[in-house]
Amino acid sequence: MADAYRIAIIGSGPAGLSAAGRAAELGLSHVLLEKTDHLSDTIYKYQKGKHVMATPNQLILRSDMDFDAGKREVVLGTWDEQAASLGVNVKLNADVTEITGDAGNFQIKLAGGETIQAENVILAIGTQGNPNTMRVPGGDKPHIQYQLDDPTEYVDEHIIVIGSGDAGIENALGLAADAEQGNVVTILNRSAEFARAKDANVKLLQQAGEQGRINIMTETTPSEVLDKQIMLDTRDGQTKIRCDRIIARMGSAPPRKFVEACGVEFASEEREAFPKLSPAFESTKKGIFVIGALAGYPLIKHCMNQGYDVVEFINGNTDLKPADEPLLEEKFRGLPGGRSVADWLEFLRARVTILNELSPLQMREFMLDSEVQFFRRGATIFEKNEPGSSLFGIAEGKVSVQLSEADPSLTAPIDQGSIFGEVGLVSGRRRGSTITAAEDTIVVEIPRMAALKLMATVPAAKRAITNISTERQLLQMFGSGLTSEDLVEVMKTAEIVNVKAGEAIINEGEEGTDIFVIRSGSMVVEKMVGRKPVFLSYLPAGSYVGEMSLLDGGRRTATVRAAIKSEVIKVDGAAFGTLLERKPQLLDRARRDMSAREDVNNFVEAKKDSFSGVVDMYSSVASFLVENGIGEATDVLLIDEHLCVGCDNCEKACADSHDGLSRLNREAGRTYAHLHVPTSCRHCEHPHCMADCPPNAIHRGDDGEVFIDETCIGCGNCQRNCPYGVIRMEKTPPKKPSLLSWLFFGIGPGPGEPDHDWIDANVADDTPKKAIKCDMCAGIEGGPACVRACPTGAAIRVAPEEFLSVSRLETEQL
Amino acid sequence: MATRGAEPTGGEIDRTTLKGGVQHEGFLRYRRLYWAKMAGAISATLIVAYLLIDIKPRPNGGSWFGYTLGTAGVLLIVWLAFLGVRKRAMTPGRWSLKAWTSAHVYLGLSLIVIGTLHTGFQLGWNVHTLAWVLMMIVILSGLFGITAYTTLPGKLSTNRDETTEAQMLETLADINRQLFDAAQPLEAGSAAVVQRAIDENAFSGGIWRRLSSRQQIGGTAEALAEFRARSSAGDSPLDTLYDRLEALLSRKQAALARVRRHLRIKGLLQVWLYIHVPVTFALLAALSAHIISVFFYW
Structure with missing residues (x-):
């Protein structure tokens, strides 16, 4: 057996390969262990000829291996060649089963029985994991x-x-x-x-x-x-x-078990959590370093830079500045204070409470995703009803929240160290109030994805955000001069409950006085008439329900069930009742809200005997829409098939407004009673497509639209994650000849999306495919092209709460 | 939830009676019949004017009133024809094609009044009357279009029952594949019967065949009758195969009927445009001839 290696690197993806390249270049004794018979298996498994992207563009690559956007074959070829020319010591077919020992003397056991010794271990195994194997007699046979x-x-x-x-x-x-x-x-x-x-x-x-x-x-x-x-x-x-x-x-099996078995701790029990790491990528187990996707960096360039950095750190180069230093410098430029990058990071970390527990390395990564902004006293940070799902932390200064639209002088302060904007983060709905800077203020704006990652990695941050958001949601909803002191008792009883789709939080006829505040998701209110549930109303996140039996006494008058997976805050009825007694203003307001609901109840009661087809119809149409994901939509395209003549002008208009590719399929999708929900984006409150986007290219825009920006790497994750099948992977065709030259001379494919043959003939073979989806025609004057281009008025775009309101039912009765 | 796609019992919600952005409102009822009222008012005014204004020696296209009507008519015709461009030019801006269609329909109908009054009821065998006749053909074909647009979409939707055209054709191909596989054990004569059923597709026949709702007797119906007879005879060793063929053939029959219905309704929704649009171009040509010749007389 050979002597111990200085560094053993496990996994030969971009991170591991780059680390090995650096070790070879520095002349350190090293071994690169790869479980398959070729380098960089993840990229190797890409389909032939796939275009590999190199985002983020602004990040400088620092590695002994070259990498640029290009075909899979070229990328892999370059790496194979450079690994050989740098003299990387590669060991293929080396499947690591166990790592034991301590810093300076690790034993790495391979599947074949061999053991390798190393002083330091770099884990660069990614997040794919190993396939589950057969565990029956004969499970190791070669066939x-x-x-x-x-x-x-x-x-x-x-x-x-x-x-x-x-x-x-x-x-x-x-x-x-x-x-x-x-x-x-x-x-x-x-x-x-x-x-x-x-x-x-x-x-x-x-x-x-x-x-x-x-x-x-x-x-x-x-x-x-x-x-x-x-x-x-x-x-x-x-x-x-x-x-x-x-x-x-x-x-x-995800690799977490294996990593934990090596002695590495993860930040939390959450599934999204990453290992705890020092600024030098060292895990809680001394001598074991974690880089790449496993450390939370899924992009190739990040991985390769980390490979380089970690070997430098192990080799004692502690002064090395990370490759992203210039990016951060750019972020902090122009802010008052003139601090260095390291000072800024420390300043923000120490001042903003929810960031306190981040390590310097996490802080650095965190700031790459987030922005720091300076606001002069009196400047508006965001306005009520603006879309936005980012979270803000106050690093210096103070902001004020406008409590009433009518009287802007009525405000409540939020102090340094605290956060705001959390309602949008939790519910995905528009901003609930206008926030202005009460003095010169420095804030950190944390995009939704980064905030979710933060909550997954730092349990304390999660607790803090949850508490603050619960309290604020109650304050905002009941408004009327309530302060957080008033809520102390109520907050003690507040409990966050997760509700599965279809599950009821209130049952008609039941006893109970608890109040429920919908934090995320949405609910539908139903009332039994005869043997049938009648749809009364749709409650989006941010509304509350259950006050009727508290105010009037008596049993619950309707059933409230979750339209989609939701989160509600359950507030004890007795505690809330005490609050109401002390605050007559609040009581007034609750009574007003309630009378509107009573009207609806009475309306249905009145119609009960002459229970008409109209009510029945409305109710079942509403249920159909909720079943089809309208419950989580913020804007949805609906087609009345009594009016749709099938001309597909909506699709054509869509294609002609967006690079020649249509983002909707009129014909596909569900239909009920001639109301058709075509395959087109619903702009969900919590978009499934955003969940796993490596370059973080999916955002919510100014008008609430969910869109994909140009940093898309074409991985197809969003397409797989979308439950409504509305994302396509396509090559962008070139510009078509003008409409007039088609009309008069027949040049080009004409209006609408060109057929595949025309696109294939007119784009280069290696044009990368990108994800495309509806962006609600953001930035196009006049609004959604599909609606404007419908000749018969069959297509409309609506927000669900408008479409599913009872006022509609009453109008229809007339 | 009730069975999908079924016609609801009781009063159907008439969504089109509502105004506002969150409800469906068809092009005919757009803005509470704004353009209908507009067109009606124009027509009524013109008829009254025609009756009151005493043109000597008699109402004529060449009088001042006639020229006014003619100019208005021509401008209207050109503008109406521009719907074809508006529909295809997806420019940004606050316009809605529904509003255009609504105006197109009602102002187009008012042309009957404008154009006819312009003639002063002097019709004859000449290029001027040709223009009027062509105009009337365009308007009548348009009326057919409006009828089709009002009555057919619901039927199209019901017949489709959530399947797309591509899926319908895919179903046919799939049944054909299964028929082909199932027919392997048959002797040549019976196999030929199945083959004729496989060969029958939804596109056979000319344009009239496509638009007519008459049941068609083709290879599938014949094969179905044949194997239904054989399987009910029930004395062949191949009986289970005959049952399977019968089932497949009746599925094909149903699938074919649905595709044909789909194509027929789609065809009816489009066929009038093959008159409306070309005759519009002919009308524009005849109008040019009419105008030039009128100026020649002048």
Whole structure:
């Protein structure tokens, strides 16, 4: 066995490779361990010819390896070549199973039984994890594989696919697609349903099953793998079938367990949490360093820079300034105070309470995402009803919140160290009040994604934000000169409750006086008339419900259930009642709110006997819309199919307003009673597409629209995450010849989206695909093109609370 | 929730009666019939004026009143024709095509009055009357269009039942594939029957065939009758196969009927434009001839 290496690097992705390159360049003894038989597996697995992007553009690359945006093959080729020429000591097929020992003397155990010794370990294993393996007798036989690259390379084989997810189904379909290959394909599923897979895939699979192209065995698990055969446990007992090859797609285990087993602590129990790290990327286990996606940096350039930096740090170069230093310098330029970057970071960290517990490294990353702004006394920071989901922390100075629109002098202060803007962050709704600077003020503006990351990494920050936001939401909602002192008792009883979609928080006829404040998501109010629930109203986040039985006594008069997964603040009725007694103003206001609701109740009661088709119809249309995600929409396109003549001028107008590509599919989507919800963005309160965007390219714009900016790297995550299928991955076509030259001379493809052949013929082969979606025609005068271009008035765009109001029902009655 | 797509019982909500941005309002009722009232007022005024103004020797296109009507008519016709450009030029700005369509429809109808009064009821076999006739053809085809636009969209939607045209065709292709596979064990004669069913598609026949609602007897119907007879006879070793073929063929029959209905309604929604638009161009040409020749007389 060789002597201990100075550095062992695990994982040969951009981060690990760059670290190894730096170690080789510095002449440090090192080894780069890669579990597959090639370098940089994640990028290797990209489809052939995929364009790899290099965002953020402004970040300078500091690495001994080169990297620039380009084709997968070129990127990988460059790295292979440079790894060889720098003399990187690579060990392929080295799957690390365990790391033991301490700084200066680590033992790294490999799957083959070999052990490698190293003084320092760099974990650069990314977040993909290892595929789950078969744990039955014979589970290590060579004809078991965990990946399928090319389904056409197998012929005349009996192949068993294990796994009921999309990967397994897609593999099975691929293997059976061409009958000429003569494969006998069987797919095994432990349960009776294919619940984890996409509907479309399940349908295709069932079709293939009916046609006899694939054998589907449900409620079946393998019990033993033999040569040429497999033993199966089925519902009706054991059976043995022929099997030449097994493709096991049983998901993968996230690497967290392995990392924790190495002795590295994570910041919190949250699923999104990252390991705790020092400014030099050192984990809580001395001698183990964590970089790359596992450390929370999913972009290639960040990874490569960290690889370089971490080796420099290990080599004792503690003065090294991170490569992002110029970016931060740029951010702090122009602010009063003239501090250095390090001083600024420390200043903000120490002053803003929720940032107190961040490490200098986290602070640095945090500031890359956030902005610091200076406001003169009296300047407006944001206005009521402006869209915006960022959170603000006050580093210096003081701001004031306008409590009443009518009288701007009525304000409440928020002091240094505290936060504001949290309502937009939590609910995704527009700003609730106007905020101005009460004195010269420096604030940190934290975008939603960064704020969520902060809450996941720092539990104290999460607690602080939750408490403040609960209290403020109550204050804002009940307004009327309430102060936080008044709320002390109420706050003690306040409890945040998560409600699943469809679950009821209040049941009609029940006893109860608790008040519920909707923090995120939305609710629908229903009343039973006869045997049918009648839709009364739609409550968006920021409203409250449940006051009626408190004020009037008596039982609950309607049922309130969650339209989508929601969060409510439950306030004890008794405590709230005491508050009402002390504050007559508040009582007045609650009574006013209530009388509006009573009107609706009475209206329905009055109609009960002559219970008309209209009410029934309204109710079921409303339920249909809520079922189709309108509950989480902020703006949605609805088509009245009594008016739609199918001219597709909406699609054409959409394409012509946006680089020649349509962001809506009129024909697809659900329809109920001729009300059609086409496949088009709903601009959700909490957009699913934003959840996992590596370059953070998806934002909410000034008019509430959710849009993708030009830093999109074309990874397709948003497309996969969108439950409504409204994001497409497309190449941007060139500009078309003008309308008149088409009209008079027939030049070009004409109005609307050109067909695929025209686009293919007119763009370069290596044009990258980018994600495109509806942006509500932001910045285009006149508003959404689809609505303006509808010749019959079939298309409208609405906010759900407007469309689903009872006032509508009453008008329709007339 | 009730069965989707079914017609609701009781009074259907008439969404179009509402005003405001959050409700659907069709082009015919746009702004509470603003353009209808406008067009009605124009027509009424003109008719009254025609009756009151005593043109000597008789009402004529060449009188001052006639020229006024003619000029207004021509400007209106040119503006109406511009709807085709407006529809396709997706420029930014606060315009709505619905408003344009609404004005197009009602002002277009008022042309009947404007154009006819302009003639002074002097019709004959000449280029001037040709222009009037063409105008009337355009307007009548437009009326057909309005009727189609009011009555057909709901039927199109009901027939579609949430499937897209592409999905309908995909379903047909899929049934064909299954028919092909299922027919493998058959002897040549029976296989040919199935093949004729497979060969039948939704696009066969000419334009009239497409627009007519008459049931069509094609390969599928014949094959269905054939295998239905065989499977009910029930004395063949291939009976289970016949059952399966019967099921597949009736599915194909239903799918074909739906695609044909879809294409027929879509066709009806579009077919009038094949008269409306070309005749408009002919009208513009005839109008030019009419105007030039009138100035020649002058």
